[in-house]
Every structure is written in C-alpha cells, then in structure tokens.
Amino acid sequence: MGLSVVIVALWVLSTSVVRGGKVLVFPQDGSHWINMKVIIEELHSRGHSVSVVRPSDSWYIKGTSLHYKSITVDVPGGADEEFFRSFVSRQIQIQREGKSAWTRLSLDMELKDRFSEMHRKVCEMVIHMFGDKELMESIRETQYDLVLTDPANGGGVMLAHYLKVPLVFNVRWTVHGEAHFAIAPSPLSYVPFPIAELTDEMGFSQRVRNVFAYVFRQHLYRRAVGPPYSALVSRYFGPGVDYFSLFQAADLWLMRVDFVFEFPRPTMPNVIYMGGFQCRPAKPLPRQLEEFVQSSGQHGVIVMSLGTLVGQLPRDVADEIAFSFAQLPQKVIWRYKGDRPTALGNNTLLVDWLPQNDLLGHPKTRLFVSHGGTNGIFEAIYHSIPMVGVPLVFDQHDNLSRMKAKGAATVVDIATLDRNIFSRALTEVLHEPSYKMNMQRLSELHRDVPMKPLDSALFWIEFVMRHKGAAHLRTESYRMPWYSYHSVDVMAFLLTVVLILLLATFVIVRWLLFRMCCRPKMKHD
C-alpha cells in the first residue's frame, strides 16, 4: 500500500500542469468547515494559493492560517454553535419525555427560523462584498481560477457568477436539499429521498412515503430558503436569471458520498465521488491512551462519540449507557463532557476529545458507538469498524439507516434507550460476526479504487483550472423550461395530433356510413 501512495503522489504531481492556481473559497461555517479545510490544506500543499471568505465572528474559520489568506467580511454571520447545541439537547429531551407533537413542531420551526436567519446573513455578506468596490476590485485583480464553495449556502454561487469564474462544489447538501436531487434524474421508485430512512428497495407504501418526503421537503426548502437568494439574484443579475439555475451551472460537484454508502442511482458526468476523502491511516495514539487501549487485552476497545454538538446527555441516559459499558469485558473510550455518570465502570475512560480516526484505525478497536455523522461513518468504513448508532438530529437517522441496511450497524432509538436495549445492541454487534464481515466488505470496496478520493478531488479541481471549467461534462438542460425538460409540450402535441386524427377518422366514417345506409333508404322512399 505504501508504494501505491507514493506512486499516486508522483502521478498526481506529474499530471498537474497548473502550478500556483488561485482558489477563492466561500465555505459553510460550522461543522461543514471541517470538510472544506481538508481540501484547502491539500490545495495549499500542492502549491495553490487559497483565499477564504469568512464572517467577522466565525469561531470555526480562523482569521489567520498557514494554509489560506482570509477575506473577513464585516458582517456577523458565524455559525450559531450555542443554538445548535441547545437545539440538540432539547431534541433529545423532547424525544425522551415523549413531548407533544406541538412541542416538536415548535422546535422544528425554531430550527427553520435559524436556518433562514443563517441564509439571510450569508446574503448580507454577499451584499456587503458586492458593495465594497475596493474589495471587489482587488478580488478581480487576483484573477482567481475558480470559486470553491459548499452550496449548503448560496454565497459562493453568487460570487462565482458575479466574477464569471468556474464554480466547484464541495457538497452533500445544497440550499435546496440533497445534492443529487438538484442535478441528476432521481426516479422516486428506487432513489430514496434522504431523511425518509428508506433504501433502494421499497414496497408500495414506502414508495408513497418517498414521494411525500420528496414533495414536502423540496417544497419546504425552496419556500424557506429561496426568497433571500432570489432577491439577491434579481438585484445583481437582473430579472431574467433564475437563482436555482445558477446552482445547476456549477462545473463540478465533488460529492461527499460513495457508493458503499449511497445506494446505486443515476448520476451526472460532472459529479465526482469523494466520500471518505478525509480518511487516512491511523497515526500512533498519545502514550497514555495507547496504554489504556493495550490494557484491553484480547477483548479490545469500544469507542464512543456523539459528535461535537453533543457534549453531554440527560443524566439518566448517561447512566444507562455507563451501566451497559460497565458490564462488558472491553475497555471503552467515551467522548463525554457532562458530569461523571454514577454507574461508570472502571473499564470506561471519559475524555473531552478523542483522536477519532487514529482510534478507529487502531487494531484493538472492535466497535464504534456514533451519532451517525457522515465523517464518522466514513472513518468507520475506512477502518472497517462496525457500529452501534444513536442518531439524534438532522440526517443522522438516515445515514445510520443506510449502514443498517448494509448490515454494518445496529441502531438504538434515543427515546427508548435503557441499559437493556443498549447492552443488547452492543452485544449483538460485538458477537454477531456478520456486522464485522459486512463492514469489512464495505471497507474493501471503498478502498479499492483507481485513485484515492482526495487525490481524485484535487485532480478534478486542477482539471477545472487547466481547462477553465468542465463544460463538456455539464448538461445545459437545466436552462429548459420544465415543460420542455419533461417533454410535456411534445406529449401534448402528439396527443393533439392523435385526437385530431381520431376525430377526422370518426367524421369520415360517419359520413361514409351515412352515405351507405341512407341512400338506399332514400330510394325506398
């Protein structure tokens, strides 16, 4: 494997003609930034210069970095971590306490408002930038080769269109929902709409659910998020421009999924799959952690983390989990910032932070207890560690349902989680060999590619630099009106022709019949 890595590195080096490209990044603040950073660092290490647009109060996107120059816009638009943290903990509470649908809905509305607010701020950033003649002049003068953006917000799309430079997405979700649904034909009979927790094999009622999920979600996204961007588009690009089309005009979609995770589905030629691009072989653990891991002996280690947004859990949940862990012969490393659960066993180490990729890549690791964020799932796949999922919010239920469908995870509902249920889940994945075997198979498939995902992403970014876009891979069909795209006009035309022919036939036949039947009659008369 070592040889391969060197060879890929050499090969990439030898083919990348563009040296010192210039990339303008409009990221999505918050946890999405972690993904963008990986690509920025790689761009930097290959000799490209990167500028990152950031709101003045961003906690994630630092103002100074070795890897990029920052363009700080004096608008407070940073991700509201506090809100999201509280949102998740209130969600857990609601689920645990079986609160009324009304409470759930009102929390959902609060989330929707917060998203709208976020998009409003992004729009303000864009307006602020476009209004700053000096800034825009200096950006123009830099002559960026492309805009790289996470289209979970629309800022980068506006910027690229304004500057008339190629547009590259680092994407899983767009402003309008899952990225595939914005670009590739997605027959709802076998392409599950995300969040619906469906697979590519659906019965009748599941297909009905899928259609509902699609119609309502897409509608909601467009209604909730569309207006501010539409206003921006008509303000700067004139009334004839459709803001959804600007999205679809992207040259390249670097998609953060892979077909060991995504179900097979139609795709477009300008979609490059780079799921797992952040995974890498494990580095050695810090000494103390390594000692703890080694002390597990033949039983091995369980790693648990519910993501950066979940520092703590309701006291009773934490106790049930701690109790379950305490019954096991394995050692457990649990990222947990709350009060020490009373039932905590000697085998369980609580930590504030853990080197997740290195731990999952450790030969002693047996099991990963996870909330089901995409990054964690890909690390588990890469290192072939089966999972117990405890999904909490957003796309986590859906992500984990996919791993469950592939037989590589079991899923526990936070609403009903207790020591019995949790212990049963842990024991099942630890002792039923199919989980490990399935994860192993996914891992082998995932790793067996002509080019590693990060190298592939970089190859195609540099491709866009070299050729000033990738128009030959992009369909322009999004410019068609919907009735032409779906051939409604052609069908209506053909139907009309058929009807006219039928009518004509009917009239002629009637006339002929009339002549045949009535003439003799007249004679008789």
Next chain:
Amino acid sequence: MGLSVVIVALWVLSTSVVRGGKVLVFPQDGSHWINMKVIIEELHSRGHSVSVVRPSDSWYIKGTSLHYKSITVDVPGGADEEFFRSFVSRQIQIQREGKSAWTRLSLDMELKDRFSEMHRKVCEMVIHMFGDKELMESIRETQYDLVLTDPANGGGVMLAHYLKVPLVFNVRWTVHGEAHFAIAPSPLSYVPFPIAELTDEMGFSQRVRNVFAYVFRQHLYRRAVGPPYSALVSRYFGPGVDYFSLFQAADLWLMRVDFVFEFPRPTMPNVIYMGGFQCRPAKPLPRQLEEFVQSSGQHGVIVMSLGTLVGQLPRDVADEIAFSFAQLPQKVIWRYKGDRPTALGNNTLLVDWLPQNDLLGHPKTRLFVSHGGTNGIFEAIYHSIPMVGVPLVFDQHDNLSRMKAKGAATVVDIATLDRNIFSRALTEVLHEPSYKMNMQRLSELHRDVPMKPLDSALFWIEFVMRHKGAAHLRTESYRMPWYSYHSVDVMAFLLTVVLILLLATFVIVRWLLFRMCCRPKMKHD
C-alpha cells in the same frame, strides 16, 4: 508524459491483487472484434488467461492465438463480410442514383433479415454449447472469474447467467440499441437518440423527432431481435425470467464512448467510460511511407480511409475525390482498393492498407477524411486531427454529426458529393483554424484523465474478479414492473385519494348547503 505513463503502469500493477484471473469471452464477430482484441491482449499481458468462444467459420476471430485459447463451436455463425460489403456499396449506389424509397426500404429489410439471421446463429451457438455436456463440464471446471462480452449479441449474457458468474460488457450497442438507453434514465428532451443526428440542444420539432426515433427504433429492435433470445431464455431459465433483465443485470458496462464525443447525460455508477482505449502514441511509419509523408513539406498530409467495409467507390465518386485531391498542395494517402481513378494526381498515394493510428499521430498530418466509425473518430480526437466526414451507413451519420456539432468536422453527403463540394469541404477544414482548435481542445480534454481508458477498463475488470461482481454499483430497479418503476401505481393511488377527498368534500358541502337553504324555505312554507 512519459513519466506519467510509467507511473500509471506501476500504480496499476501495485493495486491489481488478482493475478491469473480466468476470463471467458463471447465476442461479436466482425469489426467489433477489433475492440475486443485490444482488451484481450491487455488481459493476457497482465497474466490473466482468456478463452474465446467463436463460430467455426469466423474469419476475424482466429482459432489459434498467442493471447487466448479458443473454444470453437461447430456452428457457422461468422460475420458475413461479403453481405456487408455489398450492402454498403448498394447503399452508396442507391444514394447516388436517388433511387425510390421502395428500393431503400427493401435494402433496409434485407439488412434487418441479415441481423435476425446473425442473432439466430448466435442462439444456435448457445444451444449447441449448452447441449454439449462435456464442453459445459470443462467450462464449469475452469471456474471462470467472469464472462466478458460484446452485448451486440446476447450470447455472452446467456452464458454468464447459465454459469452464474459475473458479467462484464465491452459495449456501445446492445441487442436492443444504444447501451445507455438500456440502463440509464434518458430524458428525451436533452438526450438525443442515436441515428437521429441530433444534439443535446434541441428545438421543439427536433424533440418531437427524437421521441419518434426512440419509440420506433426501440420497438423495432425489440421486435426484430427479441423473439429468438426470449425463446432461449424460457427454454433454459424458465418462464419467469425476462431476457431483457438479464442484460440489465450486468455488473459492469465498459462503454466505448467518452464525454468529448457523447453529450453530457445521466449515467449509472457501473458504467465505466473507456472511449479511445485503443489509441496510443504513433509508432514510426514504414520507411517508404515516411519518405512520402516527409515530401509534403510545410503543406502536410491528408489521410483518407472509409473503413474496412469500403474497399472501393463508384467510379464517378472516386474520380471526383481524386480530382479534388489533385488540386491541393498537400500530399494525400488514400486507402483505396478499386481501380485507379483517372483524375488521380501525383500528390496522391493509393494504398491497400494504412497504419491509421500511426499516420494520424504523425506531426505532418493535417486532415482525416473518414466515414465516421467510432474507432477512427477516437484516433482523430486522440491525435487532434480535424475531419471531413463522408458517412455511409449505420451509426456513421450520427457519429459525425456529433463531431460537427463540436466544430471539429465538416460532413459531406455521399449522394451529392462532387469535385466542388468535396474541395470546398477540404479547403474549409484545412484553412479555417477553428476546426483544428476545436479538435485540439477535445484532444486535451480527452487525454486529461486520472487514468488512461484502457487502464481504467482493466482496473474495473480486475475489480470484478477481486470482489466477484460489483453489486454495490448496480441498481436492481430493473426488476421492478414498469408501472412501479415509473411510479404509475403511486400516482394512481394518490390521484384516487385526492378524488375521494374532493368527492367527500363535494357531498358534505352539498348537504350543508341543502340544510342551510332548504330549512328556512320549509319554514316559510
């Protein structure tokens, strides 16, 4: 570039775990075999052993070879070169002489019969094989890793299903028409159906034509070719098996196109694009030919070939072409087996055969006059030589219309070809720089890939060997009944629900109105 080649070679070597795989090939006899041979030779050179099923009278597929072991089936099923040669020459004649639609149709029917005959023979080969207990036993014992086939006939599909081994296609056309249309969603609003000579940007009337082309051609293919294979399927695999599904169950589609040639369109994850896989840097020319080429000086050389099926042309056409060539300062190398045209200039060399790839890759070559076969087009793209197309039969018109749409070729109609028209076409492509520039751009895009097409094809064939298939890339949606696939049942259900609700509302409203309006009336009474 040299370094890259070495590096790719090394990289491929380091990743291919399977050594000595066993591949069973069921090819399509005739010119398609040329494509299959390239892959077989590469498989052989990588240490895999290949067996090729061939009819006893095949002229193309030799019984003995260094690169494969042959399994000769004692059924005469070889490609009928004589018929195709005469077919093409009669086609040309019909077009030149403006014969009646009736003559054209009767020739088309003759072709259709010949195709049906070909498929009948393939079916006979399959029956013969399945009936030969000893042969099938020895094939089973060999434990092939996969069946590689050109699905322009259905033999390999039957064989793979019978042996229950993974199935890999080397494909552009299937028994049912263009390969994409068999597997990927193809919205007829922007995906041109082949043979219709349309692009991805169609006006209303073109979209109507596209729908017609699709409906009639697909129907024709299925009606003309379906029955013998259906009979075979129900004979060997029972009545519950649909022979079209067996096609769609292929693990991998190695597609002989590329998006510099194909318009951007939806595709499936198990389609690997390998268009141009047979192209390679030019080798030095034979001494005499090199001298002739060098004698062209600054004017350079024109290469003309109308493919293996067209050895000669009607006398008048050959004369007009020869006359046009004679007027040019360029030297011309023309593959032509007919009588020496009277108007032939000193600058034109007639040859029986020419090393096409090496000539197109020669720095002196300026222009390629071609019938528009896919192989020739890819060689022209690879070496960036603009084209004058003289399409004759089959998909040649369509192929060339694509190159024309991309501004890399001009097309001459054989029906009206004379010295003026042909000279104008030559002069235009020689002197209008956009043709060369467009071809150059296509060439750069085509060559700028992470992995060369042939290496990519081999990687994925070996992938199927390593993992015993590629199920995670293949949708199983083809197993659904058509009304489920197209969500007709869901839509009907939802429509019914809406109608019932409307009806219920109507009934209730009527009842309420009745109560409101009539009671007072009754009081008045």
